[in-house]
Amino acid sequence: MSTGLSWNLVEDLRQLLSFHFMLNAMRAGTIVAVVSGAAGYFMVLRRQAFAGHTLAVVGFPGAAAAAWLGVNAGFGYFGACLVAALIIAVLPGGGRAAGTSPAAAGEESAAIGTLQGFALACGFLFVSLYHGFLSGLTSLLFGSITGITDDQVLVLLVAGVLILAALAVIGRPLLFASVDAEVARARGVPVRLLSAAYLVLLGVAVAGTSQVTGSLLVFALLVAPAATASRLTARPGRGLLLSVGIALLVTWLGEGIAFFSPYQIGFWVTTLAFAAFVLASGYRALADRRGTPGRRHAPAGAAG
């Protein structure tokens, strides 16, 4: 970047937002952080981190295929992630390890792993078929804040609103099914259908997010804020809000720092997210030692 950091934060922020690409990056980052913070919270709650990671990397072959065929990269991301979400959804456990025997869960994860390996291999094939693409490989995998267009922001906004609306509709039964699938099933909650619907939502969320953070680092934004939030509170509503808040903070700070430094956004976002997780884990360990379990922490504080 041609600009330097003056340490006058108001001035720096004004300077940062005076670039149109940076404004777009901030808009896109905000949408992406809200969506991945919310979708990621359920992912961590449902212990579907592996399925989420597979969906995340599958965006790469999609985008590489789109570049090779000369169509918009967005189609590639959304198409590939949706197909992968549907494949994982039709597997017997729906990509969810909990509740089955370890060997069966392992065998199913291995099937998802095979899907992931094959998808990445296809991505490599498309990259090598499309010569001269190697310079774009890094931003495809690790993200870039410079290339986001107005149209992309609009697509992200539409996708983000749809995902949040869908999550709001299925949120309560999904939470029930995630915490205790057996009881939920007995009460007539369509557990299997919810699981499939959630995977599709996660696929769309991941496809949108990868366009900003790159395929390899979208996962950081999905898992780290949610894992941090679940260290701090056991209440679902509060955890969800906290997860979104942490994702927003990490993304804004990461984009801001990336603007003034030579290193990519992906490095800053993952590092900040990891720092938040380490701090939260430290806090949890201290709180546990002082004998204030997470469940009762907030009400006890309010009463005292």
Add this chain to the structure above:
Amino acid sequence: MNPLHLLGEPFIQHALAAGTAIALLSGLVGYFVVLRGQVFAGDALSHVSYTGALAALAAGVDLRFGLFAATVLVGLVLGLLGGRAGADDAVIGVVFAWVLGLGVFFLTYYTSHASTGNGTASATVLFGSILGISRSAAITAVLVAAGLLLVLAGIARPLLFASLDPQVARARGVPVGLLGPAFLMLLGATAAETAQAVGALLLFGLLAAPPAAAMRLTTRPWRALALSGGLAVAAVWIGVALAYAWPALPASFTIMATATAEYLLAAGWSLRAGRSPSRGMARRA
């Protein structure tokens, strides 16, 4: 074209020698990964190898040193973090997402500081280049794989016991708590070794697909273990031959495509035969 002509090419000989050793190792270790339900840890360690290699490039030391140091270290950390049950998948996810972020840092550092830096180094680390492996690198790879296979042979019996039934194994005096971290370190070393053949991004496929196929074909542990190793070696041989026949296709792709095809065939066969691996396991248990 005479198919045996392929075997006369030195680069094919190196690729097959290194590839066979590496595939055997990853197929055998991969079986335990799947059996122990540690597929996500394998996924994490395969991504960690990218950071290790890039850190070594940035520091100007041998790439393989960085690969092994990073994966074995993270394997140990994951083994110690989780204790008995193994690290929680959110913790694995957070750790490896950050380590991958560090990989981006080293990539930027390397491409902007190293005077001899070439633009394709990152792509080579990510996707491998088995057909470009040198004679000395092939010999080292075979020796390292042989060493790791010896380690695996040493712990295979207690590890299998501990994986199938940890409670009973513990009661019989098997050091279950020690085997967990030891196996994750071995898995890390395997990831580093396999990364040299098919790259950091694709090696996970070689760890997961052959055992997944083997478990579809048989429920007997030792037979499945051997089958998994055999299928991995077959994937590498067929993949190298296909890449030689169609130079437009990268070898890493043909190897992974063969492994995927093996899994699909095995899954199709087991569906037709009306058996499910989990039911088979339950029947045996």
